[in-house]
Amino acid sequence: MRSIGHFIDGVETSGNSAEFQDVFNPATGEVQARVALATEADLNAAVASAAAAQPKWAATNPQRRARVFFNFVALINRDMDALAELLSAEHGKTVEDAKGDILRGLEVAEFVAGAPHLLKGEFTDGAGPGIDMYSMRQAVGIGAGITPFNFPAMIPLWMLSPAIAAGNAFILKPSERDPSVPVRLAQLAIEAGLPKGVLNVVHGGKSVVDGILHHEQIGAVSFVGSTPIARYVYATAASEGKRVQAFGGAKNHMIIMPDADMEKAADALMGAGYGSAGERCMAVSVAVPVGKETADRIVAALKPRIEKLKVGPATDKASEMGPVITKASKDRIAALVESGIAQGATLAVDGRGFTLQGYENGYFVGPSLFDNVTSEMDIYKEEIFGPVLSVVRAKTYEDALKLTMDNPYGNGTAIFTRDGDAARDFAARVNIGMVGINVPVPVPLAYHSFGGWKASAFGDLNQHGTDAIKFWTRTKTVTARWPSGIKDGAEFQMPTMK
Numbered sequence: 001m002r003s004i005g006h007f008i009d010g011v012e013t014s015g016n017s018a019e020f021q022d023v024f025n026p027a028t029g030e031v032q033a034r035v036a037l038a039t040e041a042d043l044n045a046a047v048a049s050a051a052a053a054q055p056k057w058a059a060t061n062p063q064r065r066a067r068v069f070f071n072f073v074a075l076i077n078r079d080m081d082a083l084a085e086l087l088s089a090e091h092g093k094t095v096e097d098a099k100g101d102i103l104r105g106l107e108v109a110e111f112v113a114g115a116p117h118l119l120k121g122e123f124t125d126g127a128g129p130g131i132d133m134y135s136m137r138q139a140v141g142i143g144a145g146i147t148p149f150n151f152p153a154m155i156p157l158w159m160l161s162p163a164i165a166a167g168n169a170f171i172l173k174p175s176e177r178d179p180s181v182p183v184r185l186a187q188l189a190i191e192a193g194l195p196k197g198v199l200n201v202v203h204g205g206k207s208v209v210d211g212i213l214h215h216e217q218i219g220a221v222s223f224v225g226s227t228p229i230a231r232y233v234y235a236t237a238a239s240e241g242k243r244v245q246a247f248g249g250a251k252n253h254m255i256i257m258p259d260a261d262m263e264k265a266a267d268a269l270m271g272a273g274y275g276s277a278g279e280r281c282m283a284v285s286v287a288v289p290v291g292k293e294t295a296d297r298i299v300a301a302l303k304p305r306i307e308k309l310k311v312g313p314a315t316d317k318a319s320e321m322g323p324v325i326t327k328a329s330k331d332r333i334a335a336l337v338e339s340g341i342a343q344g345a346t347l348a349v350d351g352r353g354f355t356l357q358g359y360e361n362g363y364f365v366g367p368s369l370f371d372n373v374t375s376e377m378d379i380y381k382e383e384i385f386g387p388v389l390s391v392v393r394a395k396t397y398e399d400a401l402k403l404t405m406d407n408p409y410g411n412g413t414a415i416f417t418r419d420g421d422a423a424r425d426f427a428a429r430v431n432i433g434m435v436g437i438n439v440p441v442p443v444p445l446a447y448h449s450f451g452g453w454k455a456s457a458f459g460d461l462n463q464h465g466t467d468a469i470k471f472w473t474r475t476k477t478v479t480a481r482w483p484s485g486i487k488d489g490a491e492f493q494m495p496t497m498k
Helices: 040-059 062-078 078-091 095-118 155-166 178-193 207-214 229-240 261-277 292-307 329-342 397-406 419-431 465-471
Strands: 001-004 006-008 011-013 019-027 030-037 123-128 131-140 143-146 168-174 199-201 218-225 243-247 252-254 282-288 347-348 368-371 388-391 413-418 434-437 473-481
Touching: 006 040, 006 168, 006 243, 011 040, 011 178, 019 078, 019 434, 030 078, 040 131, 040 143, 040 207, 062 078, 062 095, 062 155, 062 178, 078 095, 095 155, 095 207, 095 465, 123 243, 143 155, 143 413, 155 168, 155 178, 168 207, 178 199, 178 368, 207 229, 218 229, 229 243, 229 465, 252 397, 261 282, 261 292, 261 388, 282 292, 282 397, 292 347, 292 368, 292 388, 329 388, 397 419, 413 419, 419 434, 465 473
Parallel strands: 001 030, 143 168, 143 218, 168 199, 218 243, 252 282, 252 413, 282 388, 368 388, 413 434
Antiparallel strands: 006 011, 006 199, 019 030, 123 131, 131 473, 347 368
């Protein structure tokens, strides 16, 4: 049985762990490995390693830190196939989808190779008589990232790359459901030239999360997960005086206007709704066609596509959708589908009872499509995190906009239309953090920032882009005056520029 340890002070180790958790193959339901769960002593060892390494790393000039990321990117590209296969084996997503997971994280590692420019401060010459002013961006010290199961490469890379490039040391607490790729990334970082201790990985559940939130040497925490836990992480870490960004759940709507290309809109909904079995925080789970004719057309276009969707294991190159992560997830999705039927929605495509020959014990869920869903139903209110798409019919554009804006979540949204006025109005008015115009999953590229609004995000600064550099650094402003500009005698009035 393969064992997965922590990564502390440059080596993989089981540390003081006496407790282990099974890691399953979602396609078969079989245990394929076990992961060590950290004790308080393990976390303290990781923090001690980070504290020892961070001052020297922060004192390394940004250009040399950037060179490590150039090497890191090259090594990830070198090992892309092996990383994707490892990721797929533990998560269940297809190998091509796993490569996309890695690549979107890799883009942030590429972006932070520009650290020498990103970390520049500001300078004012002659701000007053003989006075210069300048600002510096300095590392927070030790940062921590708590990441979810659904993107075991992308989200760790989103967090650790800007944090480390900015001169911090970093503690990563990935999901214990698919922990191998985060450990492998840490090993590659060492191979790339990162000093030991700058990046440490510890595994565990709530006790480890609480240990991070309360640890006095950790100055900043980034989190991605469900909204209830995001609220808890934000409130707890902030009360400890830490800088916090906490990203929660989502219920992403895609509005389809009557003038939209229905074939393209249907294709977009297929990828955005059923890709990665719907286990994405930016998945489209609600389609909002405007007008009866639009709704009838989009449902008619979706049904044959869903019925032909190839569901299978990651090892089958023909698979378009794999299993969900755990049996508990499968059971929860099934219960929500039953609730949709009970509450009056029309099950247009029935994914219940799906089985795959040879993989009967796997966590496969058949794709489902609901029509005539209303905002009072559980399948609308809950983040299903599975291959279930709900169609909520809107009479007018204003009704569709109001539905989207009234939802408590605000991660992503999209509109499909040929009308530039409608698209522009939607982008300007909707109270959602990321907006797509004829783009179903509007995840920004690495040089823009990722983040939602409302109950989808807590904290003022987003992930990657320049926001990430701001989050993982503090601004220090220096006012300097040299002897030639200093008057004799004490000055008792408030200093001014007069």
